[in-house]
Amino acid sequence: MLKIEGLQVKIGEREVLRDINLHIKEGETHVLMGPNGSGKTTLLRAIMGFGGLDVTAGHILFKGRDVTRMPIHERAKLGMGMLFQRPPTIAGLKLGKLLAVTSGDRAGMVSEYSRFLHMDTFMDRAINLGFSGGEIKRSEVLQLMVQQPDFVMLDEPESGVDLENISLIGTAIARLLEKDVHIVNRKKSGLVITHTGYILDYLDADYGHVMCDGVFRCHGNPREILRVIKTSGYKECLACQKI
Amino acid sequence: MPEDIDRMEDLSATDRERLTQTGLEVGMKNRSGSFFQVDQEIKQVAALEEGIEVLSIQEALAKYGWLEEFSWNLVKKDKDQYTRFVADQPDPRGFVIIARKGSKTVFPLQTCLFLAKTAVQHVHNIIIAEEGAELHLISGCASASYTKTGSHIGVSEFYVGQNARITTTMIHNWGDEISVFPRSAARVEENGVFLSNYVCMQPVRKIQMSPVADLAGKNSVARFSSIVVCTPGSHMDLGSVARLSAEGASAELITRAITTGGTIISRGMIEGKTRYTKGHIECKGLILKDGIIHAIPEIKGDVVDTELSHEAAVGKIAKDEIEYLMSRGLDEDVATSTIIRGFLDVKIAGLPESLQNQIDAAIDSAEKSGF
Numbered sequence: 001m002l003k004i005e006g007l008q009v010k011i012g013e014r015e016v017l018r019d020i021n022l023h024i025k026e027g028e029t030h031v032l033m034g035p036n037g038s039g040k041t042t043l044l045r046a047i048m049g050f051g052g053l054d055v056t057a058g059h060i061l062f063k064g065r066d067v068t069r070m071p072i073h074e075r076a077k078l079g080m081g082m083l084f085q086r087p088p089t090i091a092g093l094k095l096g097k098l099l100a101v102t103s104g105d106r107a108g109m110v111s112e113y114s115r116f117l118h119m120d121t122f123m124d125r126a127i128n129l130g131f132s133g134g135e136i137k138r139s140e141v142l143q144l145m146v147q148q149p150d151f152v153m154l155d156e157p158e159s160g161v162d163l164e165n166i167s168l169i170g171t172a173i174a175r176l177l178e179k180d181v182h183i184v185n186r187k188k189s190g191l192v193i194t195h196t197g198y199i200l201d202y203l204d205a206d207y208g209h210v211m212c213d214g215v216f217r218c219h220g221n222p223r224e225i226l227r228v229i230k231t232s233g234y235k236e237c238l239a240c241q242k243i
Numbered sequence: 244m245p246e247d248i249d250r251m252e253d254l255s256a257t258d259r260e261r262l263t264q265t266g267l268e269v270g271m272k273n274r275s276g277s278f279f280q281v282d283q284e285i286k287q288v289a290a291l292e293e294g295i296e297v298l299s300i301q302e303a304l305a306k307y308g309w310l311e312e313f314s315w316n317l318v319k320k321d322k323d324q325y326t327r328f329v330a331d332q333p334d335p336r337g338f339v340i341i342a343r344k345g346s347k348t349v350f351p352l353q354t355c356l357f358l359a360k361t362a363v364q365h366v367h368n369i370i371i372a373e374e375g376a377e378l379h380l381i382s383g384c385a386s387a388s389y390t391k392t393g394s395h396i397g398v399s400e401f402y403v404g405q406n407a408r409i410t411t412t413m414i415h416n417w418g419d420e421i422s423v424f425p426r427s428a429a430r431v432e433e434n435g436v437f438l439s440n441y442v443c444m445q446p447v448r449k450i451q452m453s454p455v456a457d458l459a460g461k462n463s464v465a466r467f468s469s470i471v472v473c474t475p476g477s478h479m480d481l482g483s484v485a486r487l488s489a490e491g492a493s494a495e496l497i498t499r500a501i502t503t504g505g506t507i508i509s510r511g512m513i514e515g516k517t518r519y520t521k522g523h524i525e526c527k528g529l530i531l532k533d534g535i536i537h538a539i540p541e542i543k544g545d546v547v548d549t550e551l552s553h554e555a556a557v558g559k560i561a562k563d564e565i566e567y568l569m570s571r572g573l574d575e576d577v578a579t580s581t582i583i584r585g586f587l588d589v590k591i592a593g594l595p596e597s598l599q600n601q602i603d604a605a606i607d608s609a610e611k612s613g614f
Contacts, residue, residue, distance in 0.1 A: 048570055050566050050570075051562060051566065052562075071569070071574075071575070072566055072569035072570050073569040073570075073572055073573055073574045073575070073578075076569065076570055076571060076572040077572050080570075081570070081571075082570050084567070087567055088561060088563045088564045088567050090564050090567070090568075090582060090585055091527075091585065091586065092584075092585030092586050092587070092588040092589075093581060093582060093584070093585030093588075094585070094588075097581075097585070098568070098571070098581070101573065101577070101581060102571045102572055102573065126585070143571060147571055147572060
């Protein structure tokens with residue numbers, strides 16, 4: 001699904017990602033952990049194709065195509081989607097209107113998905129304007145459910161969300177990633193940034209990666225990595241020689 | 244060649260379309276009355292609902308002696324060269340609309356001022372909503388497709404009685420060599436509501452206006468909303484003034500302005516003259532192509548217990564908003580126009596749905612032509 005080879009990214013003169021190699025196969029969910037400012041969000045933004053950063057070396061291959069220089073919307077059309085940690089507020093643009101524009105032949109599903117995520121009363125509200133933390137994330141997940149990407153990037157889906165909403169969002173994301181489908185037939189893939197790991201209760205991630213200072217320090221079982229980080233913080237990752 | 248126009252139906256298909264874009268129903272469907280003036284000739288005066296009277300100003304002044312007091316009362320004859328010009332006319336044109344006590348129109352009343360051949364079109368209008376009356380006006384002002392130059396000068400005086408409500412929605416569709424100078428003022432009595440909406444999405448050489456609302460009665464309300472797109476070569480000097488002269492009075496002045504190369508001066512002035520009054524000015528401007536948006540919000544409080552505020556922002560569309568929509572699969576152009584459409588989408592509380600639809604349609608039409 002996604003293959004990243006030797007990716008190097010600069011923001012201005014500063015090198016923020018170095019020698020990133022990552023391979024996410026069809027049906028797999030990977031977890032990305034790391035201290036604040038380590039480059040996790042930048043990696044997601046580079047994969048999606050956002051501006052404000054320069055890919056100075058390496059390639060991003062998606063479904064076998066080199067998308068490194070492809071515009072954002074073409075990557076989205078190819079099947080990439082992203083849940084933003086802090087999406088922008090767009091005054092005047094109603095959530096319902098955006099969903100109408102993006103849903104295409106899934107227009108009939110909008111009302112079912114919005115009821116499922118308790119967002120059916122938000123259709124006439126401007127996107128993210130005055131939304132609570134949980135409402136922002138529910139709106140993000142709803143937009144992704146309507147978009148139905150094959151590869152979903154989730155930037156801290158549980159941050160700022162209460163326990164009740166985590167359960168709802170977690171269940172919806174599990175649907176998005178086809179966790180109800182047998183692993184052999186599962187087509188959807190994901191890359192999830194999490195600090196707390198709460199979301200993993202719903203997702204059964206396959207692989208974990210730890211990023212520190214713009215490089216991968218560790219790859220392995222996500223629950224195992226989370227356990228180590230919870231007990232010792234990231235200092236053990238920084239000291240680890242096993243890269 | 245310009246044809247003789249006696250009815251809206253006589254207009255060419257192109258000009259009927261130009262009128263439709265200003266919200267006018269050529270066939271009068273869902274309208275409570277109509278006034279149609281071409282150049283200086285009044286073509287149609289009709290009231291279709293009980294309690295509503297529509298007259299030409301000459302006829303009205305001859306019929307009702309008491310109307311003299313309402314004429315040149317809110318707008319002074321010597322206010323400026325344009326008011327003097329209209330006042331000096333021996334043969335005044337324009338309309339008088341009276342919504343009698345307690346009358347409530349379901350459908351809006353339409354007034355159409357159409358500039359075809361004359362160099363200067365001038366009108367003097369008086370609009371009265373008596374106690375408890377509710378009146379919705381849609382004023383479509385347009386020039387013929389073949390009219391290249393000309394001026395329109397309109398004086399309008401609005402009287403909103405106790406517990407009465409007037410909404411007036413003006414949609415302009417002029418030509419790029421037409422100059423327009425409306426001069427309007429309103430007086431709002433106790434618990435009265437005056438909503439004034441202005442939409443201009445099409446080229447105009449120059450428009451200059453600054454309607455004034457005097458909130459003279461307790462708990463009276465005025466809200467001015469302007470939605471404009473200013474194309475290259477257009478100069479729009481748009482303002483509105485609210486005077487909070489009685490306890491409990493409140494006013495809101497809202498502007499959404501886009502320039503694609505023209506000049507917009509957006510003025511707003513609220514004066515809190517009495518205690519327990521409230522006012523807010525909000526001006527948001529987008530510069531899509533090099534042009535000028537000059538926001539000049541002014542608030543002046545004369546006493547304690549008046550609450551006045553303003554916010555103004557001028558800039559470009561935020562890149563993160565465009566990229567956000569692109570990540571949902573919209574290309575850059577569609578993402579941009581979707582954001583602009585949202586920017587202009589001001590829902591006006593208290594406006595009948597049909598009039599809100601007309602405003603939306605004017606924006607839709609501008610969106611289709613790529614703003």
